[in-house]
Amino acid sequence: MRSFAIAAAAVAVLPGIAALPGPSHKANNLNEAAYKPGCVLKTDVIVVGGGGVGTYAAIQLKDQGKKVVVIESKARLGGHTETFIDPESGAPIDMGVKLYHDEPIVYEWFSRFNLSTSRFDLSAVASLGSSQNVDFRTGQVLPALPALNQTALAAALMRYAAVLQKYPQLEGGFYLPDPVPEDLYMPFGQFVQKYDIADAVQFIFGLTSAFGDILELPALQQFRTMSLGLVATTNNFQTSSVNSNSLLFEKATVELLAANSLLLSSKVLATERVGKDGGVKVLVDTPNGRTLVIAKKILLTIPPTPAALAKFDINQEELSIFGQFQAVGYYTSIVRNAGPVNVTVQNLALDQPYALPPMPAIYNINPTFVNPSLSLVYYGTKVGDILSDDQAKAAIITDLKRFQAANGLPATEPEFVAFSNHSPYNMLVGSEATKNGFYKQLYALQGKRNTFWSGAAWRAHDSSSSWAFTKNSVLPALVASLG
Numbered sequence: 001m002r003s004f005a006i007a008a009a010a011v012a013v014l015p016g017i018a019a020l021p022g023p024s025h026k027a028n029n030l031n032e033a034a035y036k037p038g039c040v041l042k043t044d045v046i047v048v049g050g051g052g053v054g055t056y057a058a059i060q061l062k063d064q065g066k067k068v069v070v071i072e073s074k075a076r077l078g079g080h081t082e083t084f085i086d087p088e089s090g091a092p093i094d095m096g097v098k099l100y101h102d103e104p105i106v107y108e109w110f111s112r113f114n115l116s117t118s119r120f121d122l123s124a125v126a127s128l129g130s131s132q133n134v135d136f137r138t139g140q141v142l143p144a145l146p147a148l149n150q151t152a153l154a155a156a157l158m159r160y161a162a163v164l165q166k167y168p169q170l171e172g173g174f175y176l177p178d179p180v181p182e183d184l185y186m187p188f189g190q191f192v193q194k195y196d197i198a199d200a201v202q203f204i205f206g207l208t209s210a211f212g213d214i215l216e217l218p219a220l221q222q223f224r225t226m227s228l229g230l231v232a233t234t235n236n237f238q239t240s241s242v243n244s245n246s247l248l249f250e251k252a253t254v255e256l257l258a259a260n261s262l263l264l265s266s267k268v269l270a271t272e273r274v275g276k277d278g279g280v281k282v283l284v285d286t287p288n289g290r291t292l293v294i295a296k297k298i299l300l301t302i303p304p305t306p307a308a309l310a311k312f313d314i315n316q317e318e319l320s321i322f323g324q325f326q327a328v329g330y331y332t333s334i335v336r337n338a339g340p341v342n343v344t345v346q347n348l349a350l351d352q353p354y355a356l357p358p359m360p361a362i363y364n365i366n367p368t369f370v371n372p373s374l375s376l377v378y379y380g381t382k383v384g385d386i387l388s389d390d391q392a393k394a395a396i397i398t399d400l401k402r403f404q405a406a407n408g409l410p411a412t413e414p415e416f417v418a419f420s421n422h423s424p425y426n427m428l429v430g431s432e433a434t435k436n437g438f439y440k441q442l443y444a445l446q447g448k449r450n451t452f453w454s455g456a457a458w459r460a461h462d463s464s465s466s467w468a469f470t471k472n473s474v475l476p477a478l479v480a481s482l483g
């Protein structure tokens with residue numbers, strides 16, 4: 001504190017000295033005069049987070065003639081979209097975001113980079129191997145279950161969709177009627193009984209995944225992802241036509257770097273969202289030194305946890321809203337020697353309602369097919385229970401070894417070839433907060449303090465609907481506010 005006060009006093013007395021890098025520089029100075037011109041970037045909009053949503057927003061803004069600077073903490077764009085290149089075959093393996101809706105916004109976004117999608121043929125992929133159900137609490141392979149009754153599933157999905165059709169505004173985001181109807185905040189398990197959709201629960205769980213205890217969570221938490229758009233697309237999922245969903249982000253990286261619009265491997269040190277001159281200032285630690293970014297507006301697309309927002313000039317109102325969020329832990333990995341070759345393993349617990357597996361546990365193991373020794377292993381936790389990388393890795397190995405031991409499989413040592421921590425995942429609030437207007441308060445933050453918000457927390461862990469939310473609900477007001 002004291003050295004900061006002395007530095008500030010020195011600047012006040014000797015303004016000439018302020019231009020030199022000195023102690024004031026180190027103390028997260030947001031005064032433009034303290035930086036050499038080459039260390040200052042002026043722009044219309046700062047986009048924080050270059051994942052699925054931030055990258056989409058940045059390119060849309062650029063295409064509308066706005067200047068943007070994207071600040072991304074990792075060395076790459078893409079966020080949850082990750083593609084591992086198998087060193088043996090050179091083939092791409094998508095270990096994160098892979099499937100998109102059959103909707104114009106998806107086709108337009110891919111064609112923006114001269115890329116295309118094609119239908120993801122689940123049955124063709126399934127036919128390459130076989131499948132097993134495993135109870136990971138014991139590791140035991142379960143006896144084959146009767147084939148899924150497609151007629152019953154379709155009928156249950158129709159009943160589910162019929163309820164959603166009463167709330168068409170939910171397709172655009174958390175636009176809940178006021179007062180909030182009980183159907184939206186009642187626990188999903190109760191909703192399943194009320195509308196007789198038991199035959200679709202496994203299907204919904206499989207698609208929305210990583211949702212922890214879905215039966216106890218408000219039904220709205222299923223609706224946000226299992227939207228009418230997703231229900232309509234289930235037979236026509238789209239994926240990168242070259243099986244590499246990171247390609248789009250690689251192209252966006254080249255384009256944003258060329259426009260001096262991208263700071264990768266960069267850490268925000270301090271922010272002033274409403275400065276004396278009315279604008280936004282963000283001090284960023286980049287691989288090329290400190291950069292002061294000055295903008296009219298800021299768009300935050302990172303998971304809005306109080307801890308992450310500490311560097312972003314969070315105020316009391318925001319803290320009291322974001323402090324209510326809870327999330328699950330979600331971990332993806334590519335593991336050598338995970339189990340039997342070319343076998344898809346699904347975690348099921350036959351004694352539980354709808355056979356949903358209790359978390360924390362492996363959700364499923366998927367063969368990569370491009371390399372028989374490599375499998376994709378997905379692991380998740382309960383709401384509020386987030387593990388460190390080391391804890392998650394140890395838990396995955398424990399589940400895999402229990403599975404190998406219980407079935408007399410050769411005790412090969414599972415080995416991580418790639419690992420990714422996607423936590424905090426699926427930020428959500430419970431029934432009480434949902435009923436009491438949480439989402440109205442959340443959305444009322446849009447535009448306040450020069451700040452706009454997007455990302456999965458604001459819509460869903462669904463790229464297509466999060467892009468639509470960004471395009472329709474965030475960018476028009478943001479662009480209008482630039483004047």
Ligand SMILES: Cc1cc2nc3c(=O)[nH]c(=O)nc-3n(C[C@H](O)[C@H](O)[C@H](O)COP(=O)(O)OP(=O)(O)OC[C@H]3O[C@@H](n4cnc5c(N)ncnc54)[C@H](O)[C@@H]3O)c2cc1C
Pocket residue numbers: 048049050051052053054071072073074077078079080081095096097098099100266267268301302303308330332422454455456457460461462463464466
């Ligand atoms: C394993 C997995 C599979 C998925 N599969 C699909 C799928 O098939 N289809 C689908 O539609 N959705 C899928 N999703 C959901 C996915 O989360 C969303 O669709 C979408 O990626 C969300 O985009 P986002 O921009 O909100 O988050 P992210 O893509 O996570 O982007 C956030 C970005 O912010 C960066 N960041 C975080 N903190 C900071 C900070 N302080 N400063 C600077 N940068 C920061 C992160 O590094 C990241 O790049 C999947 C998610 C996971 C985890």
Ligand SMILES: *[C@@H]1O[C@H](CO)[C@@H](O)[C@H](O)[C@H]1NC(C)=O
Pocket residue numbers: 112113114251
């Ligand atoms: C897409 O292709 C067109 C025509 O070849 C070219 O003009 C344009 O620059 C390309 N865009 C990108 C992002 O690659």
Ligand SMILES: *[C@@H]1O[C@H](CO)[C@@H](O)[C@H](O)[C@H]1NC(C)=O
Pocket residue numbers: 149150151152155
């Ligand atoms: C499948 O479900 C439908 C609708 O619930 C039912 O009429 C039919 O008997 C079921 N078929 C089988 C083989 O169980």
Ligand SMILES: *[C@@H]1O[C@H](CO)[C@@H](O)[C@H](O)[C@H]1NC(C)=O
Pocket residue numbers: 128341342369370372
């Ligand atoms: C696994 O699948 C791949 C891709 O279809 C195939 O080439 C390979 O022979 C299969 N291996 C086994 C052991 O089934």
